[in-house]
Amino acid sequence: MGGFGDPAAIGEQVSEFGRLVLAPNPGPMTLDGTNSYVLRAPGAAGCVIVDPGPAIEEHLRLLAAAGPVELVLLTHHHFDHTAGAAWFAELTGAPVRAIDPELCIGADAVVDGERISAAGLELEVWATPGHTADSLSIVLADDGEHGAALTGDTVLGRGTTIIVDPDGALGPYLGSLERLRDFGARGPVSVLTGHGPTLPDLREICEAYLAHRAERLDQVRAALAMIGADASAGAVTDIVYADVDPAVRGAAEASVRAQLRYLREG
Template sequence: MTSETSRGIVRSSELTRFRLAPNPGPMSLAGTNSYLIGAPGAAGAVAVDPGPLDERHLHALAGEGRIGLILITHRHADHTAAAARFAELTGAPVRAADPAHCHGAPPLQDGETLQAAGVEIRVMATPGHTSDSVCFHLPQDGPHGSVLTGDTVLGTGTTVLDYPDGTLADYLGSLDRLERLGPATVLPAHGPVLPALDEVVRAYRDHRLGRLEQVRAALRAIGAGAGASSQTDVGAVTDAVYADVDPAVRRAAELSVAAQLDYLRGQGR
């Protein structure tokens, strides 16, 4: 579904539309996808991740109809910076798992079901990218449902674990949980819409486990044990495992290595 309005709003599924925020970069890729959820003919819409503080972007979202609720997938600024302003602009409350990003409403709870804009929205805690990451499952969106995955599953590339707030053990558990939703449509916060969540999740898991093997090999090569945790060891493992990484995302690679070392320490190997 690729129809686009004059405001840059693109249809992404039967029950969702999105607008690409003007914040491209090494971590945000082409920019943040700000979603609108609403059943055909519904009087209003739910907004997800209003994104950066950009007035043109926010007015375009607000111009698509009354916004009754604003949801946040996780705490990072490319998703939350505009939340307070968008709440002011629309009069809608903001709900997130982290109370610090809520405005006029309580925090989201894992397993909670929301009924808004004619749509059933199920809240799923999916920590790993960050500790407060959540996904929003829309079971009635098309034949297999859809999931707004925030940064837990991206439309392209792989997810950074914001260690120590995000951990690999949590992330693998979240992938297991998402896989059980089957071939739902993936509505990511960055990158294109993807089919078959379960297939994407399996590829993500394989990638993570493959990286773990590379980290183990790097530890053996530098003579460090699985308990390695110093910044020197993180740097050496990053040099070995992410040898061709763009300097712009070097810090993200180091965070992922630190998360993997932490995981290996917990596994005892």
């Protein structure tokens, strides 16, 4: 693990305290690949790794070389974020924490509002369910002028995320976006996303996401008015996502199921 040069220079600097290391797993659902993050305060010896990503040896060893690793945090359970976590814990000896206790290794699950001191930083964990039930975001209030937020797949750097019904749900997702938007009211908060580029303004992107969700709900309502209130998710997807790439058709239908559940069940 010593052949990567200066540990503090591994990855791309995307905020005062954060460096991005892109996993080599591009695809229709992962965009350019999964974003793994190395967090540390200037001058701190140790680091925190967020989402070690897939079980790809080259990627995991590169992340390990940024160490010593004090802690691993997982934003949610999807394999493109977590498949390498157990292997990475063996490489580094670092504990792994997440909202789901089954993902944790050598440590307890995190809880909403928990403050963690590690790598010279103060991190706050926010439960931001919706994409999945166990989704979390990590808030760094002192990162840069206005702070930074690591959003996992709750906010992406490009496009919009899916609501993975029934694990995810639209009502909680809208609440998570509103919570993140309100944190962004302090000024332009940097958004360190789970996939795609870093974004400059948390409030702006959350408002755009909320507007997009409202528009989609209107489209679903219009589709139901056209084909019947009891229409299937597949039939609604045919109308609302008529031009969707077949590679992500399943994701589109999952989001429609979540939208229908939201409209029908409240």
